[in-house]
Amino acid sequence: MGMDNQAFIYRMFSKFYNENIDRIETPKSIENREFGFTIFKENVMIRHKGFMRAEDLKEFIRKTVPSNVYYSTAYYIMPEAKMDEKGWLGSDLFFDIDADHMPTECNKIHDTWTCEKCGLTSNGVTPKKCPRCGSESFDEKTWPCEKCLEAAKVETIKLIDMLTGDLGFSISEIKCSFSGHRGYHIQVESEEILKLDSTARKEIVDYVTGTGIDAIFHGLELINYGEARILVGPNLDDFGWRGRAARGTYEFLLKATAEDLKRLGLKSRVINEILANKNEILESWKTSGPWNMVRGLGLNGWRKIIQRGISLQSAKIDTVVTVDIHRLIRLPGTLHGKTGLLKVSFPASEIEAFDPLKEAVAFKGGEAKIYVEEAPKFRLGDEDFGPFKKQTVSLPLSAAIFLLCKDAGEVIDSNV
Ligand SMILES: [Zn+2]
Ligand SMILES: [Zn+2]
Incomplete structure (x- = not known):
């Protein structure tokens, strides 16, 4: 009696697209976008497709019933031409935030990987290379669990905050979507960023990931105070990374255990001082900050602590994706072939209350x-x-x- 899985999924996807074709969101300037698809049977990528009108795209999806639908963040003169002959006109600014890049506690429980070459299998985040045979191809089983999605959401909120607060984009030009699997996509369609090349995009990546931020360039310094030398540092409400570094440091110290502090290479005497005076240290931020409060903790020790704070404040994005100006991304309103969930877009201002496991049910x-x-x-x-x-x-x-x-x-x- 048993039906074939693939035939069943195909039939359901087909039914969905027939009844919900208008949920598909047509990208801006559709005639300049490249489209790509995977189809159920061959499981190969068909790309370099172009459509002049939204109706043509929808008709194609309804007839073909792809397992995945993608389009380019880039705009081209001739989207169907070979890569180097397309005529690149610009590209949206795009960020991918995926739980795959976050070592959450629960992925050790629900995620597994198997090396396709030697068969080694284990739990947690998939390694770059198989520890036994060095192969780089794996069969992964990852799950969009509630906790992982929440972790991805926290990173997305940090990113939106930086894009609006520090980089000056308005919240209305930031498009947010749930990927249909384990993460979120952020897309900025704006004249200002359209022509940025990969190097310029890498600068933005470095900014939002806090790469190369060092506290000594952000307010941490020894100054002369009468006869004495005292340490000053960033404040919680400072602008940009200065404030983020301070807030991250506060956040870190609030929860820090002896073990966390030891990992930074601090001496046990200093660790004991910090833990014994934790409340005073946290309180001190209302006035001049904690910089001179811990005996034996000087500029370099604080620098290490602040570095931890910076990493807590940085947005964990997939850096490769943002830098790639020819990237194909999943089209909102289409089904994810590995979950049957929808990629759904929503205003960035609504992210806090957004429930992906509800909104994406197709x-x-x-x-x-x-x-x-x-x-x-x-x-x-x-x-x-x-x-x-x-x-x-x-x-x-x-x-x-x-x-x-x-x-x-x-x-x-x-x-x-
Ligand atoms: Zn292996
Ligand atoms: Zn999880």
Whole structure:
């Protein structure tokens, strides 16, 4: 009786696009964008496609039913030409924030990788090279869990804050979207950034990631005070990275354990001083700051602590993506082939309250019976599912398609 997974997912994607084709968001200047698709059967990327009108794009998606739909952040004179003959006109400023790049506590539980060459398998973040055979190709199983998505959201909020507060973009020109899997996308469509080359974009990357920020260029210094030499440093409400460094330092000290401080290379006497006077240190920020309060802690010790604070304040983006001015990105309003969830865009101002596991649910109504090999507990909409292990379950269509797209089971039957 069993149906083929891929045929079932294809049929559901096709039904979705037939009923929801207008959820697809047409990018600005569609005629200058390159499009790319993966299709179910071959699982290869078809790219260098162009469309003159939104209707043509929608018609193509409805007929082809791709497993993934992408478009270029770049604008070209001839999007269908070979890469070096397209005629680059500019590119949106784009950021990818993905839980894959964040070592959350829970990914050790729900994420696994298997080396395709030697078969070594383990939990957590996938390494760049297999520790046993050195191969770089892996079969990964990662899950869009609530905690990971929350971590990605925190990074996205930090980024939006820097783009508006420090770099001067208005919140209305920042487009935010949930990727449909494990992260968020931030896109700025603005004349000002259109023509920036990779090097200029790298400068922006360095800024938002706090790369090369050193406290001694941001207010940390020894000054003469009468006969004495005293240490001064950045304040919590200072502008730009100066304030961020101070706030990050405060945040770090608020939670720091002896172990955290030891990792910075501080001496145990200094560590004890910090921990014994924690409340006074935190309080001191209301006045002149903590810089002269800890016996034995001088400019270099503070510099290390502030460095930790800077890394807490930096936005954990995938740096390669922002620098790439020919990047293809997922089109909002289309389905993610590995989850069956939608890439959904929303105003950046609404990010705090945005619930990706609710807003991205594409399939409403219907049920399917599936056999699940293994899946951690997950939530879609208001319902929790799993964990499952080697069992047959009847699930709402959205949860069933999610597991099938994740390659975690086999479809048995459905009423759709
Ligand atoms: Zn290996
Ligand atoms: Zn997680």
